[in-house]
Structure formats: C-alpha cells, structure tokens
Amino acid sequence: MRFVIIGAGRVGLRTARVVRDEGHEVSLIERDDRRIRRARNQEFTVVEGDGSREAVLEEAGVTQADAVGALTGDLNVNFTACMIASHYGCRTVMRIDEAYREGIYREYADQVDEVVYPERLGAIGAKNAMLGGTIRAIADIAPSLQVVELTITDSAPVNGYTISELQLPADATVLAFGKRDQPLGIPNADLTLEDGDRLVVLTDFDVLSEVRQLLVGETAGRADANAGTDSVTTEFDTDTDTGGVN
Template sequence: MNGDLRVVVVGSGRVGLRVTRLLDARGHDVVMVERNPDRVERVLDAYVATVIEGDATHPSVLEQVDLDRADVVATMTDTMGTNLSVALLTRRLAPDVRTVMRVVDGNIEEYEDYADALVFPERAGATAAINAVLGGDVRTVENLPGELEIIEMTVTEGAPVAGKTLQEVSLPRGSLVVSGAAGHAVAASDTRLEPGHGYLVAVENQVADEVTRLFRG
C-alpha cells in the first residue's frame, strides 16, 4: 500500500496518539475517532488529525468518517471489545477498507480472522502498528528514543533519487542513509540508490514525509 493514505484511527490513548503523530509526520491524512471529550481537546491542540467525537462502535459515528474515502481503519483503544467491534463493523460497512486491530490481551491467534492485520503494541510499541497500517515498501525498523526513527525504504522507478548516488542526492537536514536494507555495508557517497532496492534511512520526525517522497515519488 503506497502513496498518501487516508487513515481512520480509533482511540487517542498512548498508542493511538503515537500512531497518529507518526502518520501525520509522514504526510498521511488522519481522522481520529475518540469518545472522551478531554482527549478530543488534546488531539485538536496537537494539530495532527481531524477529530470526530463519539463512540466508533456505533454505526452512525463510524459512518461520519466517510468510510468510502478511507484506506485503513486502525482501532487502537485499550479495550478489546471496542477494537473487535470496530473492526467487524468496518468490514460490514466498507469491506474494501483495510482493518488493523490492536490486540490487548496478547492472544493474537484468537483474532486472526477478524481483521486484516493485528498488532500487540505492549510487546512491540507503536512501530508494529505503523507497519501494519502502511504496509508496502516503507517500514519502520526501529523506534529510537525521542523523534528519531530508522526506516526501511524501497526506491521506486521514477522517484527523485532513483539511479543516483548519495553524492548526487540532496537529502533534507535531519536524514541519513545508513545502509542497504540487507545491511552488508555502511552507505557512502558513491552508494547508488537503485529502483527496487531497499535502504535503511535514519530520519527525524519532521522530515520523514519529505524523505519518503524522495524515495517513493
């Protein structure tokens, strides 16, 4: 799944808000559904998502996000019943929309048939949720302290960096190509960014979207 996505995130707790911030930093259009008025205000103050106040387990609330335009619904609350209900409701209302469900109790195998992708952030952090939401050829390999991330990116045909060496590419300040995805060697000025090949890139949060566009077009 490539390009800018319209992602509906249900729940603005620790995991939901972190996922939303990361998606927003990469240029994706995020709609948050949250039933707690105080949390709604917190998300609005952060300017990271359009916010709909309400209970997403109610069809009338979930329909407000305009599911026909959504690419992914990621239900990230800390209540298993809510997450399961939203995933099933999304499949009923919009079968073509990808569903990503947070598993709270760790019994991932039990829920495999009820969403397209499952995450257990208590074990893997928001990184697993981001990878499940985005899929495709941009994958967060590591969440480091602060706002720095290491991302595995595959260069597409026609991307601004395709076929060029790092010496010929002007990457934004706050980003660094570390190595090819296989990790056989540290990248150097003569490392060529070949279409179809993956590379590990360290990025600061504020330039993640710009770097992604350079690699993906």
C-alpha cells in the same frame, strides 16, 4: 490518504499525530470527554461516540477512508470496528494487549489486515501498519538516527543497480538486503536491485530525504515532507484507551 482512528488515548493520539504530520487526513473517534478535549485542542476532528457502532464510524468518514486503526484498549470494540471497516473496503489494523498476544493473534490475525501490540511497537509501528507501502521505520537509534526498511520501486533511480553500484549519502549505511518475498540477509555486492526488493538502512535524519528519493523514487517535495516525521517516542503509557464501551 484518509484514516479513521478509534481511540484518542496515548496510542491513538500519538499515531494520529504521526500520520497527520506526514500529510494524511485523519479523524478520531472517542467517548471520553477529557480525551476529546485534548484531541480537539490539537486541532483533530473528533467524533464523540462508540467506535464499534457503524453510524459513528460513518460519521467519522469510514466510507471514504483508506484505513481504520482500532487502537482502543477494548478488544471487542477494536474487532467489531475492524469488521465494519472491512465491509467498506478499508485496510484494518487492530490493537491487542500484550497479555492477550498469542491467543488473540491466532484467533483474529486472518480476519484483519494487521494486528499490532502498541506497548511494543509504539506510534511508528501503528502508523506503519496503517500505511502499508514501501517505507517502514523500524527503530529510532538516537535523536538523529533511524533504522528504516525501504522497498525498491520501478521509479527508484537505483532500480537495476547492483549493491556494489549503490552510492548512498555518507551518513547512511545498508544493514540488510532481501529479494522480493525472501528473507533479509547480508547484502551481496553482485545482487541487482529490482522492484519489490528490500533494503534496511541506518540513516541520519539529515540525509533521510535523499535516501527516500534514491531507493523509493519519491519526489523531492514528498521526501522532504516525510523525512524526519517518524522521530517519535517508541514507548506508550499503559493506560486504557476507550474509543468504545468501557
């Protein structure tokens, strides 16, 4: 997949590292010279300019992008960028500050695909919002443990199994289960795993690849490439990211 991220501060740059490590293409938009140098030193493609301007977004590749993450500390820049990206058919993810959470959510949530509060969610949350899809990291419990939510697909080897028939690796445990479009709850041994159902699993990173293959149906190569790359810090410094105007 191809992503454009606006803002190369700590929120944007860490999110860019996560999605790049998972094998996706990413370009950044930033106007601060220091942040541009830092991102380019990490071998990211960076377009210098105001992320709320269409010409700058086009230079960064919005016309071919699958998703745009407007992750600056400037709400106006983020919202404008999302509206432009939506015009090009991109999935749109808009960062808001914690202080503005409730009011901004009510006003803008229906106009973008997802609103994120990186001070709470960290890079994992921002990456999940951009990817969408069938795998969602929820939390890093310890250096070797992660809680993940996985959505059963048609290609999953366990599709059609009951919960009681599901055999995960020894270092993985099912914490919760939810049928498609229903709330998560305590797993019922007699329920059948079907396309769209969700499982929340506590897993060791050593067996995360195997868990992905069983529950989502990823190929071994893709599961190996993805497994373990979500283990990043879930705290962000509260600096002001400036992918657009100050």
